[in-house]
Amino acid sequence: MSFFNFFKKKPIKDEKHLETNEVLTRNSKHTELAEPPIVKVTAQIISSVPDDIIPVEKRIKKAKISKHGLYPHEVLILDYADSYFTEENSFQGFWWYKYGVRDVDNCLRSLLEREFLQVGNLQSAIENETATVIKSELKTHGLKVSGKKSELVQRLMAEVSHEELNSRFAKRTYQLTELGMVALEEEGYVPYIHRHPIEELDIWSLNKIIHEPPCMSYRDKIWSYLNKRSMEHFSVGNFGLYRNCRYHMYLFLMEEKRLEDALGMLSEVVFYDLSGLDNNYDSQYLHIWAKNFFPYKDSTVTMAPGITSAVMQCQKELNLTDEKLNKAMLDRMNRLSAPLHIFTPEECVDIVFMESLEDTDALTKMYAKAKRRFKQSFPEIKC
Numbered sequence: 615m616s617f618f619n620f621f622k623k624k625p626i627k628d629e630k631h632l633e634t635n636e637v638l639t640r641n642s643k644h645t646e647l648a649e650p651p652i653v654k655v656t657a658q659i660i661s662s663v664p665d666d667i668i669p670v671e672k673r674i675k676k677a678k679i680s681k682h683g684l685y686p687h688e689v690l691i692l693d694y695a696d697s698y699f700t701e702e703n704s705f706q707g708f709w710w711y712k713y714g715v716r717d718v719d720n721c722l723r724s725l726l727e728r729e730f731l732q733v734g735n736l737q738s739a740i741e742n743e744t745a746t747v748i749k750s751e752l753k754t755h756g757l758k759v760s761g762k763k764s765e766l767v768q769r770l771m772a773e774v775s776h777e778e779l780n781s782r783f784a785k786r787t788y789q790l791t792e793l794g795m796v797a798l799e800e801e802g803y804v805p806y807i808h809r810h811p812i813e814e815l816d817i818w819s820l821n822k823i824i825h826e827p828p829c830m831s832y833r834d835k836i837w838s839y840l841n842k843r844s845m846e847h848f849s850v851g852n853f854g855l856y857r858n859c860r861y862h863m864y865l866f867l868m869e870e871k872r873l874e875d876a877l878g879m880l881s882e883v884v885f886y887d888l889s890g891l892d893n894n895y896d897s898q899y900l901h902i903w904a905k906n907f908f909p910y911k912d913s914t915v916t917m918a919p920g921i922t923s924a925v926m927q928c929q930k931e932l933n934l935t936d937e938k939l940n941k942a943m944l945d946r947m948n949r950l951s952a953p954l955h956i957f958t959p960e961e962c963v964d965i966v967f968m969e970s971l972e973d974t975d976a977l978t979k980m981y982a983k984a985k986r987r988f989k990q991s992f993p994e995i996k997c
Contacts, residue, residue, distance in 0.1 A: 670714040673818055678825040682797040684730070686817040687713050689804040691721050692797065695731055695788040696738065698722060702785070713817065722788060730794035734787040736780055740767050742787045751782065803832035812836065812862050813843055837866060853891040853952070857883055864924070874942075877928040881946035883921055884966060890915050890956040897953065904997040907956055907988065910974070910981035915956060922969040936967065956984050 674685045684692075690713070698705075698718075709715040725731045740748060741763075748766045749759040757773055759766070770779065790798065798805075807820045815823075815836070823835050830838075844859035860882045867876035890907055906914040929939045940963050947959035957965065961980060968976045988997060 668714050673714055677821050680801050684797055686804050686821045687715050688721060689798060689801040690808055690817060692730060692794050693805040699785045699787055700733055729791055730797055731788045732791050734789040736776060737771060738787050738789055739783040739785060851895045852893045853886055853895055854893040857886040873928060873932050877942055878946045880924055881943040884962055885947045885950050887917050888915055888957050888962050889952050890954050891952060901995045904995050907997055908981050908985040910978045913981060917969050925966050926970050956988055
């Protein structure tokens with residue numbers, strides 16, 4: 615499976631299979647993953663609107679406003695505010711291409727006027743500079759340049775006159791006021807879904823779901839959404855999309871440190887990765903899919919390296935022996951169903967260990983064995 619197949623998986627058209635794929639519930643702590651790196655692009659004036667971009671002015675007509683009077687994009691701007699200067703900014707491209715916001719500067723000024731933001735002080739201006747710039751300033755004044763960035767900032771603030779530093783670091787960033795902090799915390803779903811793309815959810819679609827009854831935490835809302843979507847994918851034979859939902863649910867559980875449940879969900883991902891199924895699966899076209907099942911070195915029915923690593927990480931954090939890991943994964947896989955599976959559950963778990971050891975010889979033999987069995991079951995299909 616290639617890197618781009620990391621999140622891949624497939625569909626099915628017989629609703630009876632849903633009976634053996636459980637709808638999951640949750641009750642857990644809330645934690646979040648770190649934000650991935652972003653690339654900034656210079657802001658530019660946009661004179662026309664491409665067909666696939668909905669301007670924010672149109673989006674807010676259907677959005678639900680927070681109790682502090684903020685729309686989702688404004689909440690997200692609060693989350694990024696301390697990385698922006700009060701002038702001469704460059705903004706990430708997602709503001710326009712993903713959320714339809716043309717003028718982030720104008721939004722920042724509006725939030726400033728409504729007292730969700732304030733102009734930052736000297737320390738925040740220095741903190742927003744790179745460690746390289748700060749070290750250069752320390753070196754200029756004959757000061758030590760070792761230590762963490764926070765230590766560098768404090769050393770500079772303590773040893774150099776603020777008058778000189780104000781001249782050197784004249785640009786100011788925005789800072790959250792107490793009101794801004796409260797408003798951002800209460801709408802925590804906005805920065806979360808921005809940094810954790812899930813299915814078709816974004817700050818706008820999740821805003822609608824959040825405000826629909828019943829009342830519950832945003833994480834419970836997302837979990838319920840994933841449960842529903844995965845069952846929908848399964849019922850129409852989209853096994854790749856079903857698998858992807860289960861993968862997102864695994865990540866969700868890992869964020870909450872529910873390691874045993876996360877391993878169970880990951881076992882489902884492995885099961886469907888190695889099934890031979892794909893989106894829009896139809897048995898009458900099996901002869902086409904089967905051309906890519908064997909041998910191992912050319913197979914599309916393999917585990918992504920990231921999934922193998924994830925299983926091994928769960929094993930490590932749960933402190934499981936190989937035997938206990940085997941049992942835990944088998945217990946989950948034996949409860950699953952699929953209209954096609956070229957490996958047994960036991961073989962699926964064996965493949966996990968073989969992949970972790972990079973045992974190509976053993977994997978080649980395993981796929982050869984599966985091919986012989988497949989040809990016995992489907993003698994009319996060439997593979």
